[in-house]
Amino acid sequence: MDEFENIRGFKLGHDSGSALTGESSAPPEKARILVVDDSASSRLRLSKAVRNLGHHPEVAEDGAKGLERLQAGDIDLLLLDIMMPVMDGFEVLKRMKADPRLREVPTLVISGVDEIEETARAIELGAIDFLPKTFNAVLLRARVNACLERARQRARELETLHQIEQLTKAADALDSDDLNPMELGIRDIATRPGALGNLSRVLLNKSTMVYNRRQAQTQQIRNLLGVLMLLLIGASYGLKPALAKLHLADIGNPLGVGLYTMGLTALLLAGYATVKKIQWPQLSLKTAGFCVVLALLTLIPQVLLFWVAVKVPGVMIAILTTLEVFIVFFIATIIGMERASFRRFTGLMLGVSGVLVLLLPQLDMGAGAIALTWLALTMSIPAWFAGRSIWLGLPQSFDLDLIAASVIAYGVAAGILLIVVGTSGTFVPLSLPLGGIEVSVIVFACAEAVATITFVKLIRYAGPVFGSQKANTAAIGGVVWSVLLLQEAISLSAAAALALILTGSYFAAKKPPREELLRPYSVD
Template identity: 55%
Template sequence: MTVGSRILVVDDDALARRKLVLAVKALELAVEDLDGGDAALERLRQPGIDLVLLDIEMPGANGYDVLGALLAYPEDRRPPVIVVSSLDDPEEIARAIELGAVDFLPKSFNAVILRARINASLREAQRQEHDRRTLQQIKRLTAAAEALDGDERNPRELAIDDLAEQEGALGVLSRVLLNKSIMVYNRRLSQAHQIRTLSGILLLLFIGAAFGLKPAIAKLSLAEVQNPLSVACYTMGLSAVITTLYAVASKARPPKVSWRSVGFFTVLAFLTFLPQVLLFWVAETVPGVLIAILVSLESFLVFFIAAAIGLESLSLRRFVGLLFGVSGVGVLLLPFFDVENSTVHILWLFVTMLIPACFASETIMMSLSKAIDADLIAVVALIFGLSALVLFAATALKSGFVPLSIVPGKFEFSVIVFSLADSVAMIALAKLIDYAGPVFSGQKAYTVSIGGVLWSMLLLNEVVSPTSFAALLLILVGLYFVAKKAAVERLISRPAQASV
């Protein structure tokens, strides 16, 4: 006997219905009874009935109507039906079976036969339900295997953990599939992270060397012409040509043109060419080492502005980083407050700090805007192009152009080297952002500062004073604390074995 099963008796004859109810209760089964087909169909729309004992001849919806309606019910709401009727016509009995009845009993039934028929029907219904669930689980497992074969998704997204916790052959198969896929996924995840980290570090070093070269080149031969607008126009124009050629060759997707995007790129171009002009201006007076150290303030300013407008959270760790950065700047500037004995007027250093301020504003603007629907390479080329046009107009109206020699000399060669360094560094930075993300790319401040100091020492024969060295260390420590750590996708664990 199937314990806990609930039987529904449907018969308009109260005496016959009562007889069936008592017979079912004698089998220690739960029972409900109804006097018509309409009420039975309403009850069967709800779960909880495991077997129906159904009369055929009833007013309203008769037994055939109930059987026909049940065919449209979902399988999990369609319990087996045993027809209990006074009909003895084989055609009528066959009709009931064709409509889905699993068995037939006369109203003058034997209690022993009733028990056997009920038990057999319940066992068959349970077997069918088990087969149905097993088939659904096999379909889920097959779909999971096909998904794993088709892409590199996280195995936890397959939602077969419940299958892996079961006993039996299906549970074993699910655990094997899940364990193997997790092992492969974790290995791939670890390898990809190592490759991204190594490649990102190499790109960071390359970017630092390229960006760090700019102050040294600016001071070495470009600042001496004392026309920062013209020099910036030449370098920005050549950089625009180089990046545009690369964007075309790499088939970079251009941005969509709209009034919003035009305004956005105009402001962004201003924030791009202004620090270039400032660099050539301050390079006449400020040592390359100091320029390289002060330019690293970009990361602090980005975080400070982002925290002020709610884009970043100010934690204790990052606040300590800001204190280190401010301390480093203070140590660097302190000797220059002695105007009579300092080699550089303090105002020049404050002007130099406008360069990282422009870079920081440019970064924040990029993060806030949703107007860009283009590859970063295309964005870089467009910004360089707009900047070159603005600088060309400003140079023509104000300072005039520095004459260029047909045979490249020191000035022309410096323009080419500076433009190549600027273009290659920006292209590499765009690649790094696409490859490793903006958080990892934000660590370029370390390599740019160190690269700038080293280039100034190599090309300009500058010496890093103890004060500058201490300031550089404080700023680098501050950068470490302020930098936002890149989120690493965590490895996933294997499912537990089924309990025995």
């Protein structure tokens, strides 16, 4: 236990100057003095003398009761008789010396002229001085004031040592990269004048500068890695519409294709979870319900993607996927998860404008136009993705590892499709050696698994706000893959729509919280 903490109730009063602590001189404070003597007349005489000195006396008739009162605290000075029944003064001093809480209480022993050896033994046991039983007021005042001043000086020394120890620990702790200077425990020292106060203020300000610099660097690294993860997610998610249109849509069996892609994705994610030793959730009704809903929110948009890819260009599918940002904002605002603002409402309007720019030309193309039914189905895909994103952000998902939950969800989705396809007898035949359909299924599942794993890592590392931008990079990736793999052209209206929707999603997306930098310490 720190010595400084062992001073029980001693009034430190700033009664003498200190170059280190900056304390100024002040008159002696009223002290609480305990008189322990088995003689009633001696107790009365000492109590009266103590009161005349301006202090508050308390009495005890033997050593045991005196020790009990000492342990209660708030005693500044002990006047102790040596020869007493029950427990003598020597035993009291021994127990005080053994108790860290009591050893700093100054003690004056009361002795007679013929008790020299006893007095010397008492001083060896820890008493500061002695007071003869036949004393006068001048001697009593001198001895009491000297003991109190010595105790105050000792308390100041211990306080200074305590402050130096705090500053030393704070200086050693500065090597920690993520240490907040507010956790150094020296702000109370910094408020005081003197050398230690100046040193603690310098230490606080220097550590604040280092902390702010490290926080800024950490944020920059986090943002850079977040951008790289977003690009990987965009390339993976954006590949799916192009693959769906390249080979898989021509099969005309979205349920059969979905069975293979969902099942293979579940196997890939399960392998990753096994290698990473991810903890699987305990089976419960709550966990099962969460995973079943997640499975449906994963299954439906993927089957819809294979379905609409027959009629809708890959570029248009990719552009419309950015609607996820707006739908998430709209739903979250309705259910109270998000707060509406002028900035985000402006983004929503820009997104709607982009969709209109993309769809209006279809109304004037006659036979070459895409049926509005197919466009409506395409726009429902980001709605399902938005529901999936919101579902993953609900409180019941917090006690689940998202990778483990995704494995279960993809497995459940594959199981549902297996039942449907098996009942209807609409399995998609696969062949060896691998052809375009088989390769597309494998690449599609790999892209889905990579995107899922990266998205979970992005949420863990950079936060859900950063993760909400995946729809934008997926749209850009989808446009690029559609141009490269499908040889599709980007019309002027599609380019304008993409620009409007991306701009709108920037405004509609939730802004990441700013890193709060610490201000340098200053004395008010």
